Amino acid sequence: MSGPKAKPVEPQWWMGGLSSALAAIATHPLDSLKVRMQTMPGKAGLVTVLSQTVKTEGILVLYKGLDASMLRQLSYSTARFGVYEKCKERISNSWIHEQSPLAGRIAAASVGGIVGGIVGTPADLTNVRMQADGRLPIAEQRGYKTAFHGLVQTARQEGPMALFTGVGPNVIRAIPMTAGQIATYDTVKSEMLASGHFKDNLTTHFLASVAGAFVATTVCAPIDVIKSRIMAQKGGEYSGTWDCAKQIAKKEGLMAFMKGWTPAFARLGPHTILTFMIMEKIKSLYQARKAT
Numbered sequence: 001m002s003g004p005k006a007k008p009v010e011p012q013w014w015m016g017g018l019s020s021a022l023a024a025i026a027t028h029p030l031d032s033l034k035v036r037m038q039t040m041p042g043k044a045g046l047v048t049v050l051s052q053t054v055k056t057e058g059i060l061v062l063y064k065g066l067d068a069s070m071l072r073q074l075s076y077s078t079a080r081f082g083v084y085e086k087c088k089e090r091i092s093n094s095w096i097h098e099q100s101p102l103a104g105r106i107a108a109a110s111v112g113g114i115v116g117g118i119v120g121t122p123a124d125l126t127n128v129r130m131q132a133d134g135r136l137p138i139a140e141q142r143g144y145k146t147a148f149h150g151l152v153q154t155a156r157q158e159g160p161m162a163l164f165t166g167v168g169p170n171v172i173r174a175i176p177m178t179a180g181q182i183a184t185y186d187t188v189k190s191e192m193l194a195s196g197h198f199k200d201n202l203t204t205h206f207l208a209s210v211a212g213a214f215v216a217t218t219v220c221a222p223i224d225v226i227k228s229r230i231m232a233q234k235g236g237e238y239s240g241t242w243d244c245a246k247q248i249a250k251k252e253g254l255m256a257f258m259k260g261w262t263p264a265f266a267r268l269g270p271h272t273i274l275t276f277m278i279m280e281k282i283k284s285l286y287q288a289r290k291a292t
Helices: 004-009 012-039 046-057 059-063 066-091 095-099 101-135 147-158 160-164 167-195 202-232 241-252 254-258 261-291
Strands: none
Touching: 012 046, 012 059, 012 066, 012 261, 046 059, 066 101, 066 147, 066 167, 101 147, 101 160, 101 167, 147 160, 167 202, 167 261, 202 241, 202 254, 202 261, 241 254
């Protein structure tokens, strides 16, 4: 029974994107709060930002930009999951897989992250702008009505290449994110099933997805810290990414790169878990339909 279940991974190029988009419906409010916290001057905790946002703009504002968020997942995650599966197929017959299946999965996921980071940037840009719009003065608000309206307005007013603003950081983050999430989930799930102590069921999917979320949060934490420090700097404190990393390590120690890990996991964890559990359900339904 375990043999045939390996087949449904073939159409995963669309399953990953669809699963991520559906998961985004549940986790979008957390993402909205994260964007507001990152773009808000000064320091404010999650509860404070949530309270202020709901009081001044209403609870539904937390779902502003949901269409952009889903569009981002349909582009970003469809690309990274799809490319990962195709690359994994090629690598599975190579010397890399023979030496280390995990190394092969990480390599495939890294390529998927690069492609996903590029493809998902326009929707990600629109998503961030829509979520942060409410904080701007009325005269400065962009007023995007929908995600597609935002894409068109950006291209018209700033030029088509403006849609790829921030593509560099997006790609840099997408590589460890994809490797951490997908390669870890795939590996942990395979090892659990191979042990003979677990079955291909909800428990296994949940535990493997928690592992994926944990690894992804951890490997991305240093990048997020460096990115936040550079964005928040005053008076050219850092000359670049490497200089920022060196200064943090020298002045605060290596553990400083893990600052913000808990809230990051609180946001990424639910989305990762929901994505993989929804994807496994879709795969199961697809297999059952294919078998009839």
